[in-house]
Amino acid sequence: MTEAIQKLRELVNGSDNMVFFGGAGVSTESGIPDFRSTDGLYHQVWNYPPEVILSHTFYESKPEEFFRFYREKLLNPDVQPNAAHLKLAEWERQGKLRAIVTQNIDGLHQAAGSQEVLELHGSVHRNYCERCGRFYSMSDILKSQGVPRCSCGGPIKPDVVLYEEGLDQRILSSAIKAIANADLLIIGGTSLNVYPAAALLDYYRGHKLVLINRSAVARDLDADLVIQEPIGEVFSQL
Numbered sequence: 001m002t003e004a005i006q007k008l009r010e011l012v013n014g015s016d017n018m019v020f021f022g023g024a025g026v027s028t029e030s031g032i033p034d035f036r037s038t039d040g041l042y043h044q045v046w047n048y049p050p051e052v053i054l055s056h057t058f059y060e061s062k063p064e065e066f067f068r069f070y071r072e073k074l075l076n077p078d079v080q081p082n083a084a085h086l087k088l089a090e091w092e093r094q095g096k097l098r099a100i101v102t103q104n105i106d107g108l109h110q111a112a113g114s115q116e117v118l119e120l121h122g123s124v125h126r127n128y129c130e131r132c133g134r135f136y137s138m139s140d141i142l143k144s145q146g147v148p149r150c151s152c153g154g155p156i157k158p159d160v161v162l163y164e165e166g167l168d169q170r171i172l173s174s175a176i177k178a179i180a181n182a183d184l185l186i187i188g189g190t191s192l193n194v195y196p197a198a199a200l201l202d203y204y205r206g207h208k209l210v211l212i213n214r215s216a217v218a219r220d221l222d223a224d225l226v227i228q229e230p231i232g233e234v235f236s237q238l
């Protein structure tokens, strides 16, 4: 065990009010690619950058193309939680972890058994009719074709925060409260360049800040411990 892992273990053992703040890197080890990292094949299949397709304007103006992207890139029915998701769920059961604040929309924390998951950007597991509010699951959307329609005829919209849309204020204030009261804050799998989510970290008032990310982080944080490795690999050693 490395010194960094040992220090992380000590911090976790000494905490009973931990909050985890996570991003796309938490799910990459489950096989969910970060849609912001586009590969060479991307431009052969898609005519627009992901930030454009996942905007409110695009959803309204080109819904066919939006749902083609949504089904192919964001709906991953066969993925499983990895060591990071499972360890966080275990810490919650043990009374050490108070909340998970996540930028991910894949529902893998809940699949691992976590209860208090604050999904800043929503979830692909929830889709609603814009007319009557009826709920549709991910598999309902996968079974549908083109622009999905409710049995009432209304359009079904994913409960996902698109670009140009604001965050859910209730979730945001719960996240602020959890972070402000945390004794230990672990930030994982995010390079912190997605705002306003990244600005949430300014509410942390504790003195135990841990940063775990595969690559360097955009913001200069005064972290007590920095581990530059994939988070699933790190957590599997705890």
Ligand code: ZN
Pocket: 129, 130, 131, 132, 133, 134, 150, 151, 152, 153, 154
């Ligand atoms: Zn409806």
